[in-house]
Amino acid sequence: MFENISRRQFVTGSAAAMLGLGLVGCGGNGGGESTEGGDASGAIKVGIMGPHTGDNSSYGLACLNGAQLYFKQLNADGGVNGKQVEPVVYDEKGDATEAVNAYNRLVQEDGVTGIVGDVTTGPTIAVAKASVADNMPCVTPSATAADVVTYGENYFRACVTDPEQGRVMANFAVEQGYKSVATLYLNGSDYSEGVNAAFCEEAEAAGITITAQESYAEGDVDFNSQLTNIIGTNPDAILVPNYYQDDGMIVTQARAQGYDKVFLGVDGWSGIYGGSENYADAADLHDCYYCCAFSSSNESEIATKFVEDYEAEYGETPTNFCALGYDAAMVLANGLAAAEEAGLEPGSEDYKQAVIDGIASGTVEGVTGSISYEGTGDPVKSSLIITFAEDGAEETFEVLEA
């Protein structure tokens, strides 16, 4: 059908194509540089990075929306010290290599003064390591691994760590007077395993018996055998520290087996009911409690306003990750404000250090609670315990202060 072309023809053809592409690329570059020259009038550039395509894109996009909403509002209010904030957005597809490239590009080519990102744990660790040499102020909305903030003093996070969530739920279990708890976690997930380990340690120290620790593999949809084992040990509560798709199936199958006691969860539960799809029936979600930083049911003034603004901007209810993205942007802007007040030259080493010091010493009233730092990149902040009403709507059960 087609005649094969020879190597020389192919090489000539590709050389011509490359030349064409190169010319177009140079043209594009030239245009880019001229606009950059225009920006030099005083806008502050900040980077936003995260997985905006691929498996983890739901988290990346949620954080991106939240952060962009904040910077938009900030600019409308006059920006930082009269300067507009200009976000530069890069997608890293959830890949550590791409994340390092995106980071280097933000710093070297775009000249940002601070970064909101990265979103998931692995890429964030890679970025954190790369950023130490630049002393670049970064705030991750959602990377929960302990390592992230340990490489240098320049990395902060807006969320609490996985183990911290486990401890919060263990304290909650103690407070509620549960005597025995079983756990069902996802094998091979650092998030699920991290919460599980911290919960068990804290709960056992407080005198709660862990009756069973069952696990399942990625992609499982039938949890009946694990649940039979668990229910056989007759626990007061079951901890299910996973994401909402799995949690929904687990709750449904456990209720079908006749288990009618308590479920405990962590922030992965956010979104289990409501939104585009219900992962469990409202009738099955009685006596379920999970901790998270933000819920649209929270009635504090700042959270209510955020939900309204977010719905007006994007036409959907914000999730936990949107709120964390918003708060991460707020934390970074707080640092930038401190550096701007000191009147330093953007891009200089002193400026970066001033941003870092500003973040470390400041306190912001975010939509996920008041965030402050005590000498590390881990925030001191309150947690919400969420439960479900009879119609499945989320309710704030209590607010646990840090």
Add this chain to the structure above:
Amino acid sequence: MSEKRPIISTGGRGPAAGGARRTLPMPARYAINAIVVLVLLVLGELMISGGAINRYQSTVLEQVGIYIILAVSLNIATGYLGQLPLGHAGFMSMGAYGCSIFIIRMSEFLGVGARDFVTGTPMAFLIVIGGLIVGGLCAAIAGIIIGIPALRLKGDYLAIITLAFAEIIRVVMLNIDDVLGFELTGGAAGLTGIPGFSSFLLVFGCVAVVCFLIHTMMKSRHGRAILAIRDNEIAAEATGVNTTYYKTLAFVVSAFFAGVAGGLYAGCVGVLQPAVFGFMKSIEILVMVVLGGMGSMLGSAISATVLTILPEALRAFSEYRMIAYAVVLIIVMIFRPQGLLGSYDFSLSRIIERVMNRDFPWRKRNDAPADTAEEKEVSADV
């Protein structure tokens, strides 16, 4: 010495064609190539230290080098041996984990700090070289374990079994800590604390060494045996080539260099998660080899370079990368089934010899048959 090339050539002019054809002696060829490589390395390093290449660009260059090693090493198994393994990412992860764990443990043991790897003290350099070799050996051992049963199969079956083995390696990395009950790979959370030891010089030094070793291997008796197996396994066996041995050898060498590349990758990124080394990584490397031309080292290197730089250059359109992959592959497979360069390989010495003989492509060839047929140079000087 003057009878070095052509090795397997159809349609090209034989040495007898032009009467007394002047050739370069072997040591001169190696010396010329070594000087060119050194000049390029020094030039690159000077451009980086002088600031002409910023850190973003040099990091991308390091990744280019890593993918060149991966593509060139996979080319041994696909291009030269003629098999279709789909588990190259598995070997890469073995190397990456082996190298990182060795370097982390050794630097603790010898008291070498993370800063030493950046500044490059002799001790840190030795540890890195040791780590890369350990990484390569880990991958080679995995290659032996996988190769012996897998190479009894051919074609699709081999592809499936290697794919399965790569997945096994990945799942082992994910769960070995829980099963054995001690810290080794860090499981799903990933292996952290790897010093950032990869640099432009190290990566491209390794590229040069790997290309040289593969090139000399393919020009040796062993390389010829591997090529013979690709061209006709039954005939090769009939002439006394130990096919099982040579197939395993090619497979293991391919795995070894993939392990070295994995080690460099670990030093470049600084964090390893088993999820990175999935099926798609193997496909990505295979695409580079197929696109560049199976059996062409230069082709693998060029397509690795293009396919690594392209997504970075087109960052704004990077979500279309997979579509672009598919379209480019389909176009190449329709119009050029043997890949960009086919089995052609670049040889500097050959060009120099042509110049010495005043044998330019634009000169009318009266004294020799016109070489209209595709040159079947299997392997030539780097």
